[in-house]
Amino acid sequence: MDIRNKTIVVTGGGRGIGRAIALRLAQNGANIALFDLNETDLNETNALCAKYAIQARSYIVNVAHEGQVSDAMKRVTEDFGRLDGLVNNAGILRDNLLVKVKAGVVVGRMSMDEWNAVISVNLGGVFLCGREAAAHMIELGHGGVIVNISSISRVGHAGQSNYSAAKAGVQSLSVVWAQELARHKIRVGCIAPGYIHTEILDSMRPELFDKLTASVPVKRLGEPAEIAHAVLFILENNFFTGRCIEVDGGLRF
Ligand SMILES: NC(=O)c1ccc[n+]([C@@H]2O[C@H](COP(=O)([O-])OP(=O)(O)OC[C@H]3O[C@@H](n4cnc5c(N)ncnc54)[C@H](O)[C@@H]3O)[C@@H](O)[C@H]2O)c1
Numbered sequence: 001m002d003i004r005n006k007t008i009v010v011t012g013g014g015r016g017i018g019r020a021i022a023l024r025l026a027q028n029g030a031n032i033a034l035f036d037l038n039e040t041d042l043n044e045t046n047a048l049c050a051k052y053a054i055q056a057r058s059y060i061v062n063v064a065h066e067g068q069v070s071d072a073m074k075r076v077t078e079d080f081g082r083l084d085g086l087v088n089n090a091g092i093l094r095d096n097l098l099v100k101v102k103a104g105v106v107v108g109r110m111s112m113d114e115w116n117a118v119i120s121v122n123l124g125g126v127f128l129c130g131r132e133a134a135a136h137m138i139e140l141g142h143g144g145v146i147v148n149i150s151s152i153s154r155v156g157h158a159g160q161s162n163y164s165a166a167k168a169g170v171q172s173l174s175v176v177w178a179q180e181l182a183r184h185k186i187r188v189g190c191i192a193p194g195y196i197h198t199e200i201l202d203s204m205r206p207e208l209f210d211k212l213t214a215s216v217p218v219k220r221l222g223e224p225a226e227i228a229h230a231v232l233f234i235l236e237n238n239f240f241t242g243r244c245i246e247v248d249g250g251l252r253f
Pocket residue numbers: 011012013014015016017018035036037038041061062063064089090091092121125149150151152192193194195196197198199200201
């Protein structure tokens with residue numbers, strides 16, 4: 001797909017990887033619809049995108065809320081007159097052990113709230129945004145591309161029952177949708193980033209942060225722009241669908 005003058009929704013576009021994706025796509029001539037919960041961050045990304053002489057609009061949306069997602073996706077098609085791409089990037093972390101044990105005694109469990117929060121945003125949000133975007137793309141008749149952001153943790157990572165399960169689901173959805181939507185000229189790709197230097201890692205303890213860097217073969221964290229580069233590749237490459245690109249500096253769990 002030539003992304004110039006196309007309309008692309010970026011969820012979680014307020015900061016971090018989502019902001020870098022929005023900026024890279026805007027720089028390449030796409031019009032950008034940003035979905036996020038944080039109005040201040042949205043305004044900042046919006047202003048940065050607008051410097052590239054494209055149209056950028058912000059929508060305050062909780063991607064885990066069905067009504068908000070369907071309203072916002074409909075508004076995008078009305079505001080821009082088209083919908084060509086969706087980058088499902090919004091995500092959260094609520095790390096915990098399944099069962100925490102000290103000296104043989106169970107002292108904690110991953111709570112149902114921690115489980116539900118991550119599953120509903122990281123998996124439910126991808127499902128809802130993907131479903132609504134696909135429905136509009138089909139009705140508009142131009143096809144399109146959906147890019148889902150999974151994670152290196154999708155293969156299973158201790159302390160992340162909720163996150164690993166959600167991110168494995170995100171990769172599966174990408175395969176299923178590629179099969180179901182190809183007949184409507186919609187491609188679906190997936191990216192599994194390794195450790196990327198963004199605010200989501202701020203919730204990690206500093207000693208863990210140093211251990212993270214040491215564990216990566218290239219001995220550094222990835223940059224958000226390096227994930228944005230992979231998003232652009234998937235959007236532009238018309239033979240790419242149903243597969244997941246790993247951008248992780250060689251790290252493997
Ligand atoms: N940073 C990493 O190392 C890393 C690694 C692998 C995968 N990822 C994935 O990349 C994506 C982006 O991560 P990031 O590091 O930029 O995170 P981040 O926390 O910096 O940004 C996430 C953005 O999503 C928004 N968001 C959160 N919940 C939302 C909701 N319910 N509705 C709408 N917006 C919501 C936040 O407001 C924020 O702007 C996530 O899906 C994350 O799981 C990140």
